[in-house]
Amino acid sequence: MVVKTLVLVRHGESQWNQENRFTGWTDVPLNETGKNEAKAAGEVLKEKGYSFDIAFTSVLKRAVHTTWNILEELDLHYIPVINSWRLNERHYGALQGLNKAETAAKHGDEQVLVWRRSYDVPPPPLEKADKRWPGNDKMYAHLPREVLPFTECLKDTVERVLPFWFDHIAPELMRDKKVLVAAHGNSLRGLVKHLDGMTEDAVLKLNIPTGVPLVYELDEELKPIKHYYLMDEAELKKKMDAVAQQGKAK
Numbered sequence: 001m002v003v004k005t006l007v008l009v010r011h012g013e014s015q016w017n018q019e020n021r022f023t024g025w026t027d028v029p030l031n032e033t034g035k036n037e038a039k040a041a042g043e044v045l046k047e048k049g050y051s052f053d054i055a056f057t058s059v060l061k062r063a064v065h066t067t068w069n070i071l072e073e074l075d076l077h078y079i080p081v082i083n084s085w086r087l088n089e090r091h092y093g094a095l096q097g098l099n100k101a102e103t104a105a106k107h108g109d110e111q112v113l114v115w116r117r118s119y120d121v122p123p124p125p126l127e128k129a130d131k132r133w134p135g136n137d138k139m140y141a142h143l144p145r146e147v148l149p150f151t152e153c154l155k156d157t158v159e160r161v162l163p164f165w166f167d168h169i170a171p172e173l174m175r176d177k178k179v180l181v182a183a184h185g186n187s188l189r190g191l192v193k194h195l196d197g198m199t200e201d202a203v204l205k206l207n208i209p210t211g212v213p214l215v216y217e218l219d220e221e222l223k224p225i226k227h228y229y230l231m232d233e234a235e236l237k238k239k240m241d242a243v244a245q246q247g248k249a250k
């Protein structure tokens with residue numbers, strides 16, 4: 001049996017991760033820590049002997065630059081890189097731009113946890129005239145208006161990520177191509193939920209750290225044989241806990 005290799009990476013720390021603001025589709029850049037995390041992700045992949053035939057990423061620059069940094073470290077400038085809005089972060093609606101701890105101080109830790117991690121409760125939606133609505137952004141001018149979100153819960157994100165998975169990513173794996181997907185905390189939570197058949201409750205507690213390669217070994221039907229992060233347990237736990245803590249009032 002040929003074991004298929006899929007590596008998922010959440011982009012390195014962004015400017016707004018650092019400022020603890022709800023980001024969603026806001027196109028913020030990586031900060032210095034994030035660039036270093038992306039390079040380190042590439043280094044560890046190289047050190048462990050990984051290589052890729054194709055890479056998939058979102059259209060947001062924090063994920064795109066993470067992909068480029070990883071491919072630079074691996075000296076894989078020639079492989080195709082496919083960008084899709086379907087891999088974008090979950091749209092955070094009217095929360096985009098707000099500070100997470102301040103929002104928790106105002107609405108309570110519980111409410112913020114519901115907005116951040118519940119499966120089917122979306123944050124408050126944007127108005128159509130709001131410049132944060134992707135329909136007002138030239139980057140999405142080619143897309144039918146009805147696919148562009150005013151807000152999203154994780155369920156909505158899963159529903160737009162999975163068609164891309166089935167139509168574009170899975171076929172490459174079926175052809176035994178080695179695949180890199182560099183995306184976002186919540187678009188990857190959606191993908192991991194699908195791959196691991198996680199319940200809605202289990203996905204609530206799943207926090208994906210920035211810039212750490214998550215390797216999936218898949219069987220012929222793309223069922224996971226095993227998966228593991230390329231980072232030691234203690235360091236990984238610290239990074240995951242830090243993500244979980246972001247939504248609490250200080």
Ligand SMILES: O=C(O)[C@@H](CO)OP(=O)(O)O
Nearest residue numbers: 021022023024089116185
């Ligand atoms: O703000 C966001 O878009 C996401 C990822 O950074 O945050 P959270 O972990 O709160 O879902």
